[in-house]
Amino acid sequence: xxxxEELKAIKAQMQxxxxxxxxxxxxxxxxxxATCGIAAGARPVLNAFVEGVAEAGLGxxxxxTQTGCIGICQYEPVVEVYTKxxxxxxxxxxxxxxxxxxxxKHIKGGKPIAEYTIGALKK
Amino acid sequence: MxxxxxxxxxxxxxxxxxxADKINIELIEDDEWLLFTVRDDGCGxxxxxxxxxxxxxxxxxxxxxxxxxIPFLKMLAEMTGGELSITSSHISESExxxxxxxxxxxxxxxxxxxxxxxxxxxxTLIQGAPDIDFVYRHKTxxxxxxxxxxxxxxxxxxxxxxxxxxxxxxxxxxxEQYEGLNNN
Numbered sequence: 120x121x122x123x124e125e126l127k128a129i130k131a132q133m134q135x136x137x138x139x140x141x142x143x144x145x146x147x148x149x150x151x152x153a154t155c156g157i158a159a160g161a162r163p164v165l166n167a168f169v170e171g172v173a174e175a176g177l178g179x180x181x182x183x184t185q186t187g188c189i190g191i192c193q194y195e196p197v198v199e200v201y202t203k204x205x206x207x208x209x210x211x212x213x214x215x216x217x218x219x220x221x222x223x224k225h226i227k228g229g230k231p232i233a234e235y236t237i238g239a240l241k242k
Numbered sequence: 243m244x245x246x247x248x249x250x251x252x253x254x255x256x257x258x259x260x261x262a263d264k265i266n267i268e269l270i271e272d273d274e275w276l277l278f279t280v281r282d283d284g285c286g287x288x289x290x291x292x293x294x295x296x297x298x299x300x301x302x303x304x305x306x307x308x309x310x311x312i313p314f315l316k317m318l319a320e321m322t323g324g325e326l327s328i329t330s331s332h333i334s335e336s337e338x339x340x341x342x343x344x345x346x347x348x349x350x351x352x353x354x355x356x357x358x359x360x361x362x363x364x365x366t367l368i369q370g371a372p373d374i375d376f377v378y379r380h381k382t383x384x385x386x387x388x389x390x391x392x393x394x395x396x397x398x399x400x401x402x403x404x405x406x407x408x409x410x411x412x413x414x415x416x417x418e419q420y421e422g423l424n425n426n
Binding site: 121123125126127129130132133134152153154157158162163165166169170172173178183184185187 | 243248251252255259309310311314359362363365366369370393394397398399400401405406407408409410411414415418
């Protein structure tokens with residue numbers, strides 16, 4: 120059985136790490152979670168980013184957050200990636216699979232995936 | 243939306259945006275009905291907002307002109323022979339401010355939808371608002387699943403509930419309870 124005792128152990132392991140994380144946070148991944156996003160499938164996208172960032176060990180520099188509707192409901196699920204150096208990148212019609220790819224190629228590799236961005240859609 | 247848990251996520255987001263400190267989410271099932279209640283201590287709604295709540299062309303947001311959360315929930319409730327009711331008192335009118343959304347669904351009705359991933363919904367809510375005291379209770383005829391974020395926070399101290407390791411633990415904790423429910 121899962122118990123609150125078990126949580127104490129996890130807490131002890133984590134405390135040092137958390138201090139580090141608060142100090143940096145250079146990259147922000149923002150997932151739209153209003154009615155439009157939720158209806159289009161944003162929940163699994165968000166969870167894929169949260170888990171993917173943790174699995175890749177990127178937690179110290181990357182923060183995953185939620186936002187409301189940004190006004191392009193027809194392209195939901197929408198994900199915005201803010202990094203220190205580049206311009207904001209807006210991904211549209213995201214899926215959990217695409218989220219994993221974005222972590223691999225963009226967040227880790229530094230190369231945005233052009234074909235998933237809003238720019239590619241409008242052409 | 244094709245899962246009930248997505249409605250729960252969407253409606254509860256309203257409470258998060260209302261600046262609530264504490265949000266109760268309750269699902270109670272018998273063999274015929276599913277009763278769903280969200281209760282928050284957020285800023286509440288003014289009389290004008292309340293009067294317009296079921297109007298999809300009314301929204302407080304500025305990025306688009308429609309608000310479909312409540313209309314969607316009301317439609318699903320009424321389609322399945324149930325109902326929706328809302329009470330709210332605005333922060334300017336009462337010290338006991340907050341909102342209660344109650345909806346009743348005929349769970350055997352052909353238009354009702356699967357419950358879906360409630361654990362995913364709760365993890366998403368906590369990830370987005372780790373400082374809110376969510377209290378979750380899902381009661382069926384086989385038993386109940388519960389979660390209290392305040393209780394977890396007491397153990398964690400200054401470690402956020404939004405940390406991936408903690409969210410994973412919360413997911414497992416709920417999953418274990420749901421498995422127990424299904425085996426009863």
